[in-house]
Amino acid sequence: MDDRAVFVQGDLGNKADLEPIFEKYPIQAVMHFAANSLVGESVVNPLKYYQNNVAATLTLLETMLKYNVKNFIFSSTAATYGIPNVELITEDCPTNPINPYGRSKLMIEQILADFASAYGLNYVVLRYFNAAGAHESGEIGEDHNPETHLIPLVLQHLLGQRDKISVFGTDYDTPDGTCIRDYIHVTDLAKAHILALEALLAGKKKTAIYNLGNGLGYSVKEVIETCEKATDRKAVIEYTDRRPGDPARLVASSQKIYEELGWKAEYSLEQIIESAWKWHSRNTK
């Protein structure tokens, strides 16, 4: 990215850290990735989520106002929808989040709308579905501690780093009883950010909300099977109770961002898993 933009992480939540950056660089837009995105953890530790996702973002927005930075790209989430009753979720579906993570992101979306009316802030909200995969080079990948996401957990198990993979719930109202999600490659997400940035800087968009997904749903069982095929290894599966805060099915329609910004997901689930496998097998500890 050139000097027209800066990436700011969610944990840069105090003015003492932010103001020198805004003093120093000719920032015209901010992309914000609030750091915490674990649905289950947000249920047991909501304070952390409201602090990192709401309070820290508010401080960032306040700093933007002070330095007259008017363009904001916000990483939001499918969790804002709660339990949708449609096959393909569009951006105009009702937002009824069922966990603090989703609520904290929706609060920011609402703050952005108020800031747009009151202060002329321009913004694009990107509602990620299940971000996954690694850079093609195999050099940049997902390394959470502790890891809670399905694809990295399955791959770590297939690499012998975990003795089994747990499937959380087999009694959902889905064809095989396990949760269905829409997995989207990180490079596809990154491209959407660039398009959103260009649209804001060109004045093509003042405010917008877009889903980012593939439009294809895969169950937990199907994800495990695809990992087994990609790696030619067999998983040991343990079936357990549901995890709190998990909707049965979350699949995006990304038609709106395709029509307005020309974005479309390019990576299939197989390619997402292959790229993640490349990274995980090179980074086995």
Ligand SMILES: O=c1ccn([C@@H]2O[C@H](COP(=O)(O)OP(=O)(O)O[C@H]3O[C@H](CO)[C@H](O)[C@H](O)[C@H]3O)[C@@H](O)[C@H]2O)c(=O)[nH]1
């Ligand atoms: O060991 C595991 C881990 C996960 N799952 C299941 O696999 C699916 C995917 O779970 P992840 O934890 O990988 O991802 P989430 O769907 O919880 O979370 C994703 O979707 C959320 C929206 O609901 C947020 O956007 C969040 O940032 C994003 O990672 C879920 O049904 C989960 O129950 C298992 O069965 N076993």
